[in-house]
Amino acid sequence: MIRRSLILDTTVRMVFDGILVLSVYLLFAGHNQPGGGFVGGLVASAALALRYIAGGFDEVRSTLRFRPWTLLSAGLLLAVGTALVPMLFGRAALNQHALEWNIIVLGKVKATSATVFDTGVYLVVVGFVLMIFEGLGDDPDDARRDLHGEVS
Amino acid sequence: MLLFSLILHAVCGVVALVAGRRLGRYVWLVGAAAPAATILWLVANSSRAASADGVVARMEWVPSLGLALDLRLDAFSALMMVLISGVGVLVYAYGWQYFGHAHRGGQAAGLLTLFAGSMLGVVVADNLLALYLFWELTSITSYLLIGLDDDDPDARSAAQHALLVTGFGGLTMLGGLVVLGQQAGTFRISEIVAAPPSGSATSVALVLILVGAFTKSAQYPFHSWLPGAMVAPTPISAYLHSAAMVKAGVYLVARLAPAFAEEAVWRPLVLSVGLITMVAGGLRALRPADLKQLLALGTISQLGFLVVLFGIGRPEATAAGCALILAHGLFKAALFMVVGIVDHETHTRDIDQLPILGRGWGMTRAVGLGSAASMAALPPLAGFVAKEKAYAALVDGSTVDRLTLAGIVIGSVLTVAYSLRLGYALVRPDIVSSRRSARPEADHAPGPWFILPGAVLALGSVVLGLVPALWSGLVDQAALALDPASGAHLELWHGFSLPLVLSLVTLAGGVTLFALRRSVAGVQERTAFPLTGTRVYEASVRGTLELAARVTSVVQSGSLPIYAAVILSTAAIAPVVALVTGRWWNGWPEVIGKPAHIPIATILLAGCVAATLARRRFAAAILLGVVGYGMALFFVVQGAPDLALTQFAIETLSVVAFLLVFRVLPDRFERRAPAVRRSARLAVSATVGIFVMLMAIVASGWRTEPSVSREMSERALPDGDGRNVVNVILVDIRGLDTLGEITVLATGGIGIVALARAGRGLRRSGATRQRRMPAEQEVVAT
Numbered sequence: 040m041i042r043r044s045l046i047l048d049t050t051v052r053m054v055f056d057g058i059l060v061l062s063v064y065l066l067f068a069g070h071n072q073p074g075g076g077f078v079g080g081l082v083a084s085a086a087l088a089l090r091y092i093a094g095g096f097d098e099v100r101s102t103l104r105f106r107p108w109t110l111l112s113a114g115l116l117l118a119v120g121t122a123l124v125p126m127l128f129g130r131a132a133l134n135q136h137a138l139e140w141n142i143i144v145l146g147k148v149k150a151t152s153a154t155v156f157d158t159g160v161y162l163v164v165v166g167f168v169l170m171i172f173e174g175l176g177d178d179p180d181d182a183r184r185d186l187h188g189e190v191s
Numbered sequence: 192m193l194l195f196s197l198i199l200h201a202v203c204g205v206v207a208l209v210a211g212r213r214l215g216r217y218v219w220l221v222g223a224a225a226p227a228a229t230i231l232w233l234v235a236n237s238s239r240a241a242s243a244d245g246v247v248a249r250m251e252w253v254p255s256l257g258l259a260l261d262l263r264l265d266a267f268s269a270l271m272m273v274l275i276s277g278v279g280v281l282v283y284a285y286g287w288q289y290f291g292h293a294h295r296g297g298q299a300a301g302l303l304t305l306f307a308g309s310m311l312g313v314v315v316a317d318n319l320l321a322l323y324l325f326w327e328l329t330s331i332t333s334y335l336l337i338g339l340d341d342d343d344p345d346a347r348s349a350a351q352h353a354l355l356v357t358g359f360g361g362l363t364m365l366g367g368l369v370v371l372g373q374q375a376g377t378f379r380i381s382e383i384v385a386a387p388p389s390g391s392a393t394s395v396a397l398v399l400i401l402v403g404a405f406t407k408s409a410q411y412p413f414h415s416w417l418p419g420a421m422v423a424p425t426p427i428s429a430y431l432h433s434a435a436m437v438k439a440g441v442y443l444v445a446r447l448a449p450a451f452a453e454e455a456v457w458r459p460l461v462l463s464v465g466l467i468t469m470v471a472g473g474l475r476a477l478r479p480a481d482l483k484q485l486l487a488l489g490t491i492s493q494l495g496f497l498v499v500l501f502g503i504g505r506p507e508a509t510a511a512g513c514a515l516i517l518a519h520g521l522f523k524a525a526l527f528m529v530v531g532i533v534d535h536e537t538h539t540r541d542i543d544q545l546p547i548l549g550r551g552w553g554m555t556r557a558v559g560l561g562s563a564a565s566m567a568a569l570p571p572l573a574g575f576v577a578k579e580k581a582y583a584a585l586v587d588g589s590t591v592d593r594l595t596l597a598g599i600v601i602g603s604v605l606t607v608a609y610s611l612r613l614g615y616a617l618v619r620p621d622i623v624s625s626r627r628s629a630r631p632e633a634d635h636a637p638g639p640w641f642i643l644p645g646a647v648l649a650l651g652s653v654v655l656g657l658v659p660a661l662w663s664g665l666v667d668q669a670a671l672a673l674d675p676a677s678g679a680h681l682e683l684w685h686g687f688s689l690p691l692v693l694s695l696v697t698l699a700g701g702v703t704l705f706a707l708r709r710s711v712a713g714v715q716e717r718t719a720f721p722l723t724g725t726r727v728y729e730a731s732v733r734g735t736l737e738l739a740a741r742v743t744s745v746v747q748s749g750s751l752p753i754y755a756a757v758i759l760s761t762a763a764i765a766p767v768v769a770l771v772t773g774r775w776w777n778g779w780p781e782v783i784g785k786p787a788h789i790p791i792a793t794i795l796l797a798g799c800v801a802a803t804l805a806r807r808r809f810a811a812a813i814l815l816g817v818v819g820y821g822m823a824l825f826f827v828v829q830g831a832p833d834l835a836l837t838q839f840a841i842e843t844l845s846v847v848a849f850l851l852v853f854r855v856l857p858d859r860f861e862r863r864a865p866a867v868r869r870s871a872r873l874a875v876s877a878t879v880g881i882f883v884m885l886m887a888i889v890a891s892g893w894r895t896e897p898s899v900s901r902e903m904s905e906r907a908l909p910d911g912d913g914r915n916v917v918n919v920i921l922v923d924i925r926g927l928d929t930l931g932e933i934t935v936l937a938t939g940g941i942g943i944v945a946l947a948r949a950g951r952g953l954r955r956s957g958a959t960r961q962r963r964m965p966a967e968q969e970v971v972a973t
Binding site (some may be wrong): 065069070071072073074075076077078081082084085088091092107108111112114115118119122151153156157159160163164166167168170171172173174175176 | 832833836837840841843844847848851852913914915917918919921922923926927929930933934936937939940941943944946947948
């Protein structure tokens with residue numbers, strides 16, 4: 040087992056959810072305030088990076104049910120889909136569409152197709168960073184052998 | 192309907208491919224449905240096809256590029272259609288028997304149908320680019336069909352040979368087609384032929400197009416793939432390599448000749464290539480013991496003949512070509528079928544091994560002999576009528592025509608000789624073989640259904656020969672469609688005239704040549720040309736691969752520092768051209784904007800200097816992070832929170848990514864690099880640094896157009912429904928850019944995982960273990 044720092048571990052667990060919420064906030068707020076899918080994705084990835092530093096790739100895997108490529112392809116599909124849907128109605132690709140609802144308590148809620156597109160971007164970014172972990176991060180067997188097997 | 196026919200071929204082909212195994216031999220019925228429907232439609236609409244305008248269909252494809260799928264069926268296309276679909280249906284009937292329940296039958300039937308559709312596309316396309324598309328589709332289907340038995344390495348290499356040669360020709364041709372289309376101002380073939388452009392660019396285009404046509408129709412020096420392609424099952428050879436695909440080149444020559452024959456490059460090129468092919472193919476057909484090779488080489492010779500007839504661009508010769516293309520399809524497909532039956536029943540097609548074809552073989556022999564006689568142009572068969580027409584067309588012409596005629600007569604003498612050889616092989620193989628011992632009789636004979644398709648073709652040769660009026664109209668119309676000046680009238684009996692004398696001379700010469708075959712073979716043996724087409728092909732393939740390996744070893748050295756140096760110095764030096772050539776210095780930009788810039792700049796500079804001085808990789812990465820955070824601070828001060836946020840996140844993740852990579856790298860940088868390498872690196876870094884800085888300063892001083900950012904800010908809310916202009920730009924105004932970028936990101940991610948896994952696999956297998964050892968020791972030591 041890789042040595043784990045208790046303090047780091049606990050701190051990471053405490054802030055992890057908060058960072059994720061922040062990333063989702065950035066994603067949705069992005070259209071009118073600083074933020075957006077790209078930054079949101081990066082922040083979420085940073086949260087996952089913390090988990091990774093604290094507990095290795097196993098920790099990330101146990102946190103997240105999806106494999107990196109699933110996220111990546113889902114994001115790309117979502118973005119391409121949003122781009123193509125307007126073409127079905129004879130408009131230019133990525134044409135904006137906005138809907139507004141008045142919901143009790145929340146007040147006026149506006150949803151734009153841009154948010155869907157941005158969600159795609161968000162997923163792609165998270166997927167990409169996870170791919171980096173997957174590719175360059177430690178393969179548990181490999182790392183253990185590198186650390187203990189041969190050199191000792 | 193034209194379009195429908197093409198789609199029907201595609202559908203039938205795919206169905207046959209998918210359901211091939213379940214349908215058993217009935218798959219041939221599915222495959223044959225498309226050509227059968229086409230030929231029925233053609234018969235029903237023959238009067239429309241024969242009219243001056245023909246049948247036209249048009250489908251918009253990419254309207255903004257002016258690309259449309261223009262289809263046009265005139266009488267000449269109809270003639271080709273008779274060959275493609277008519278012979279096609281018979282080939283299916285033959286394939287039904289030949290393949291039986293063999294497991295590749297479904298594949299063969301499906302691919303044949305797809306091929307038939309592509310070939311149909313070639314002859315009805317009225318747009319140069321559409322023609323090219325179908326042309327390449329025939330190359331691909333032909334590749335798959337030749338390599339049908341993909342367990343056989345010979346079949347695979349022959350298929351590759353055919354694909355490389357015809358693919359090379361196709362690409363060359365594409366260049367020619369584009370130039371021709373540009374010169375003419377239209378890509379419609381009918382319009383180009385009606386008002387042909389001229390000039391040197393057109394000449395170049397024609398040469399390129401002809402190279403494509405020559406490769407497809409197996410003309411010298413590109414003929415070598417056709418004999419190799421004979422590894423394909425015989426139904427495929429009978430169809431692709433006698434009746435249909437190899438005629439594509441001839442078709443193109445025929446289409447263009449009336450318009451371009453007067454161009455200076457045309458006749459010398461086409462006539463010399465065609466005549467050389469006709470004579471050399473005929474000479475080589477006298478040699479092989481393999482009957483299929485004999486037929487293949489004979490086909491090459493006949494294709495040369497066709498190229499000459501169409502290529503000379505005389506109205507009469509064009510008409511003769513139309514007659515010959517049909518006659519050749521009839522007798523050559525039948526001959527292939529006969530040889531296929533012999534091969535199928537006796538398991539050999541080698542003259543030296545063939546048994547005597549005795550009882551029960553009467554029909555097969557008759558079909559073979561009749562078709563061979565038509566090939567040798569014996570009266571009263573279709574081959575004779577066509578060749579008489581060819582002689583008659585050239586006999587009264589200019590010197591060029593007469594010289595051509597002389598070449599054709601020589602080629603035809605050879606044709607008679609190899610036809611005799613083939614005929615004897617079917618009756619008394621011991622006479623034409625080098626092995627003179629008595630042969631046993633074949634132990635079993637083919638069923639009557641097997642020879643039926645061949646018999647239909649042979650009957651066609653006889654009937655069309657006896658009653659030329661039957662096809663005179665079709666040939667006449669076809670020739671008229673190519674060249675309005677032509678007029679064809681097919682006749683069996685021209686009276687005692689020079690063409691008839693020439694025909695007799697040809698037959699006598701052929702018989703003499705056959706009688707003297709042993710001495711001829713001796714002469715051929717001694718004077719064999721050392722440079723065969725196959726050798727040239729093999730050498731060029733080998734050469735290309737070697738060149739590629741050498742270039743790769745130079746360009747892809749595998750050294751990361753060299754890659755980095757090349758990329759960085761290109762990025763730095765390329766803009767220098769613009770700097771040096773233009774009036775470049777436009778004064779310093781504002782150096783210090785706000786007081787806050789001073790501490791930030793200090794942090795940045797300190798980080799940079801420290802990063803270059805760092806001894807450990809880890810420290811350098813952290814210091815780079817510091818520089819990045821400094822930039823983010825800078826963005827904050829400039830009032831760009833979005834950029835700052837992104838920059839912070841990126842920097843954080845970059846440091847993590849660096850750490851991941853560092854696990855497999857030495858902790859410290861190389862301590863004692865050689866002085867040369869050090870100074871080289873220093874030079875590259877200095878160049879990059881200085882030029883990037885210069886570029887940044889100069890570029891910021893040279894705004895000539897008003898900034899677009901104002902307009903974007905104004906349109907963000909009404910058009911993009913968002914108040915964050917940066918985000919609106921990303922997801923709306925420049926949304927497609929973002930889409931492209933995330934695609935790149937996804938591709939990059941896949942690349943990283945793939946590379947890392949490949950590297951891990953290597954590491955596991957121990958290939959890189961040696962190289963990594965010192966690094967690991969170093970880690971342990973520290």
